[in-house]
Amino acid sequence: MRGRSARGRRPFPWFKLLLAILFVAFLSGGIYCGYLLYVTVRDMVARSQFPSLAQASLPPIVREERKSNISTAGEPLPDWERKERVNILILGLDQREGEPGPWRTDTMMVLTIDPENKTAGLLSIPRDLWVHIPAYDKWDRINTAHFWGELNKYPGGGPALAMKTVYELLGEPIHYYVRVNFSGFVRAIDLIGGVDVYVEEDIYDPQYPDDNYGYEPLYIPAGQHHFDGEMALKYIRTRHGSSDFDRLRRQQQVIMAARDRVMRLDLLPKLLPKLPQLMRELSDAVQTDLQLDEIMRLAKLADEIEPDRIQMAVIDSSMTMPAKTPEGWDVLLPIPEKIRELRNRLFASSVQLNEAQIEDLNKLAAEGARIAVRNGTPAGSMAARVAAFLREQGFQVVEYSNADRFDYRQTLIVDYTGKSYTVRRLAQLFGIPPENVRPGSNPQGAVDICLIIGEDLELPGE
Template sequence: MKSAKARREQRQQASPWARLFLNILFVIFVGGGIYAGYLFYATVKDIVAHMRVPTFPNLRLPSVETSSDSQDNHPGSDIFYDWESTDPIHIVLLGLDQRPEESGPSRTDTIIVVRVDPATNSASMLSIPRDLWVPIPGYGENRINTANYIGDLKGYPGGGPALVKKTIEYNLGIRVHYYARLNFEGFVRIIDRIGGIDINVPAAIEDSQYPDPDNPGAYTTIYIPAGRQHMDGQTALKYARTRHVDSDFGRLSRQQQVIMAVRDRVLRLDLIPQLLPHLNELMNEMGDAVQTDLQPADIIRLAQWAEQIEDGNIKQGMIDSSMTVPLVTPNGAQVLCLDREKVRPLIKELFPNGSPELDEAQVEDLNHLAAEGARIAIQNGTTTGSLASHTAAFLKERGFQVVQFGNADRFDYAQTVIIDYSGKPYTTGRLAQLFHVAEGNIQRPSGVASEVDILLIIGQDFQLPTGG
């Protein structure tokens, strides 16, 4: 494998679009690849079409209203990330257990948390087994792969991905900034579009209980011989999904193997002239498969960082059988319990200097906030710039569901006001406690229709706490 320096030197004769094309591919697949791959395609489509950093007309981004005050935050992100810093960024990649004919809330077949660190020019990824039995904030204990399903089904603010992020932080102490998710069809198409991948299969795989894609609820037998195999999209999907030949942990290992194979494939320069002529076709065919809260400018910045990452600075890990204990629930479900003491060293290795572990009071606070699910809007009623966006970032990092922020109807509010439209006593109380809002400045109107549950109007007496 060529070094990053050698690759950059070899690209000098490539066109600017080809270099941008390769850079974006590099970051997507360094970062954990398969399930973020569609993000690259949507980005390049609009860059080629408009020759500028555009918006995504074809991506289903969360609808969060902002105003000019929002310059310091990204509307789709639950956790604030400062793109001017060199802090590590965390992205969760979600593969949906969803067939082309299916719609509605879905469980996640794959969960991979990716870390890109621009300060050390390194990256890491952690695979999380789908059967991990964990507390899902506000919804009791369940398999971790149900967090996305529950979040979408119950209307959790930010949907399933937001609840997945919160669940990961709650149980593993990893604060996730962004997400990308897609389904099986997306996986197959991207592998086919890059001409397949080469995988060294350590042992022959024969699985007679593989889900039959043509007959939901039925099974079929698949066979993949040992040795170096060139796989198309369907074969790669089977290789990444099968688990009856060994276990879910073996499947996690195969998924990471596929990710690195894709990365190796797309970093070959001869792919560029093959793929560039088909960009419009790719976009028309694949544009609806991805969901993400990353923005185009974010992708470009990630690409610039990832170009500096050498092959040896990519770490891979998984929560495996040595860090879990098998358990049968009262309903008869076979699940895995997390051994937190044993998983802690892995988290520290892959995510050094990550989020501090939550104490019991913080966990209880998160549970109460998640249970109420209050949708909060923040309005800046002062002349201090960016105060609403900074407050939104502060609250999001502490588990509050901020869905709007911007300027108030005027800028001469002397005192901060909280308006509770929907009866969310715990969240209202926590806001009043954090920002020292007197009871007389808390309004609880009845019969007033509102798109949000709580409105926080920032006044001249407002001070953003330095702690939580």
């Protein structure tokens, strides 16, 4: 910039864009480690001088331009100016060369960021988790949600249905997604010249999947190895007679090795001139509904969040039970109360609550009532606003939409399953009289309570 010396000049936005791209490129292997890569190189960027990339032609990785403040999955987006929490679903696709799709997901993670308190968390979800798939009222492995959304042309496609499914599992809205395939991971590792990894014990996987739905026996002896992108992918994908939880540990190991390589070899000056090539190569491997300004905001947040302010978590064997479906599939059944405890810890705000508020939240969590919000008024955004408000109060809103008509004068609560504490709290919150709280039947069983918004409902604070 004019008026500043080169020595004291802050890096121009292309530097942060580069780091954001690297951040996204490594999502398929672990976003936390991608953040560590960012931290490793950011100071080098601040001290270095690089040629301007103002004329570079960069293919977009953004799926499409957003035209409203509603997410791909139909949720209200966070207000960045008010520093509201941001939740991003990371989808790693099991996409094979030349295959038209649709594809299942091999990796599913939720990145949550609290801009106000400068904290972040990463939750890894096992692909065999047996969950309810919304919209189709079916139960399946969670890694099929993207497949069904693409196959049936669900609004917003596979990412939207995956976001809805994770939202129903956790009770936390998902605002954005990043979708990557295996080739993106392989190319990113190859771009930095491979990684050095120590394998603790021999790995032999006679049923490692090949690209033609067959098997390619995999053997990796114990010891020190230098892996190219293809071998690194095999190392993090193989189950080797173990579980998704071990895969996650290997995943983190490989990306930490990538971070170490960039740091040790001072690779950023060599990578920066390759930025247009990197973008071209990744444009068919990475897709997101994050807009460019939001990607830049994320890069800035990464600069502000200290490593000890990041939590990593896994829905692991302590929160699941192994089971077999009638078809003979091996799946993991979630233990809801254990997952709720993890969710509350990972997505918690640092706001101090009094004992009564803590007790209230605990009772709501214990009942675990799934709430549907239906807008029975002509106000188009009312369901979304009420849903967002209720989530802030600790209620588990799993869906919202329009009611069967738009002339409800009074707000109604329909209780399907007898979740009495949640029903009582909803009535108190909105001043709903007892005569407007009614029992009901819900054969599908997807929700426990339905709140139908009438003209008399007023949101506190509005």
